[in-house]
Amino acid sequence: MRNVLREWQTELKQTFTGTREExxxxxxxxxxxxxxxxxxxGSAVWAVHGGMPTIVAGIRxxxxxxxxxxxxxGVHDHSRFREDPLGRLAGTIRWIFTVSYGSTEAARSASEWVLRLHESVRGSYVDGHGAARNYAANDPELLRWVHIAFTDAFLSAHKLWGRxxxxxxxxYVREWAQAGQLMGVDTPxxxxxxxxxxLDNWYxxxxxxxxxxxxxxxxFIRDPPLHPVLRPGYRVLFAAAVTSLEPKYRELLGLRTARLGPIPLPVRLATRMTLAVVQLALGRVGPSEKAARDRLQRLGYPS
Known part of the structure; x- marks a missing residue:
């Protein structure tokens, strides 16, 4: 069991951070x-982002x-998500944790860095009504969509599997609105x-x-190039993300909840058990939170 957990720990760190370093x-x-x-x-953001349901939330x-x-x-035309999906994931996680746990300067710098990367992300697409449109990754509409889809996903997963x-x-919505503002979202x-x-207005x-x-x-999201040791657990977490979706979005994506014939599978229970194993492998308190607590202690904030 110890060897299995050690292997899980190593591969999970590689998946979430892009490195096998401690x-x-x-x-x-x-x-x-x-x-x-x-x-x-004690904030809502620390409660949500410090929990294991964030893994399900990321998939959703x-x-x-x-x-x-x-x-x-923008993702399809400019991102290397096919060639380096874990690198893109690690970059996103770095931004989330920096805004959640870092100083004001660190949070602003991380967000400005992402916005600079977005400056060259431009192109065209066919919208939901069949009309051709131009886009830029820093367009207010797209920034708002990404922020709201993120907030909705993390809140929904936490309500199902978190404390x-x-x-x-x-x-949580009010506190994480600060992240939206840092990324250029007007009045999130x-x-x-x-x-x-x-969210429903777009639909x-x-x-x-x-x-x-x-x-x-x-x-691709259903079957990413993960290490074999992680695949069984990921299947459960993908099923959890699908279960957490509102039916109309699930239908639009062409997805169905997990079933064995007409019988629904116990996805919620299986997810809770899988997340418990992940927490056992990674620890209850992550290194980003520990670093933030070190800064706060140095500044004289109460423990």
Missing amino acids: VPPWVPRLAAGDDAGFHLP ALLMQALHPGALA PIPGGPDA PLTEAEMRRQ DNGELRCDERVAETVA
């Missing part, structure tokens, strides 16, 4: 800085983001109800679509 080089730098940053211990966010043809065009959120779901939603309303207005490109992306 701690990625950027993590210790989260202990630097002269202020508390945007989020503190990728599925949802694929439904906007403009967002998908109570300090202040409730609205607190501040409540769960408003977030859902804005109701026919802005979302599923075509061959979406189907290709979904197939």
Whole structure:
């Protein structure tokens, strides 16, 4: 069992951080800085982003983001997600944890770095109504879509498999709106109800679509090039992401909940067990949170 956990730990670190090192080089730098940053211990953001359901949330966010043809065009045309999917994942995780746990300067710098990368991401796509449109990754509409799809995914997964959120779901949406603002989203939603309303507007207005490109992306997300030791657990987590989707988005993506003939499989229980094993392999408190606590202790914040 110990050897299995050690192998899981090694491959999970490689998957999430892009390195087999004990701690990625950027993590210790989260202990630097002269202020508390945007989020503190006891916040809704720390509660959600410090939990294992974030793994399910990441899969759900990728599925949802694929439904906007403009967002998908940027990934399809400019990203190396096929050649280096784990590298792209590691970059996203680095930004999330830096904004969640880093100082104000670190969070702003990380977001500005991502926005600079986006400056060259431009092209054209066919929208949900069949009209040709130009896009830029830093377009306000696309930035809003990515932010809301992310927030919705992380909140939904945590509500299913996580612990109570300090202040409730609205607190998470309100706190993580700061990340949206850092990424150029003007007036991001501040409540769960408003977030859902804005998300559903894209669906109701026919802005979302599923075509061959979406189907290709979904197939890749369903079966990414993971190490064999991780594949059984990933199948459970993918099924969890599909289960967590609202039926209308699941149908639009061409996905179905896991079943054995007419009998639904116990995905929620299997997911809880899989996440428990992942937590056993990685530990209850991640290195990013530990680095942030070191900074806060140095600055005199209470433990």
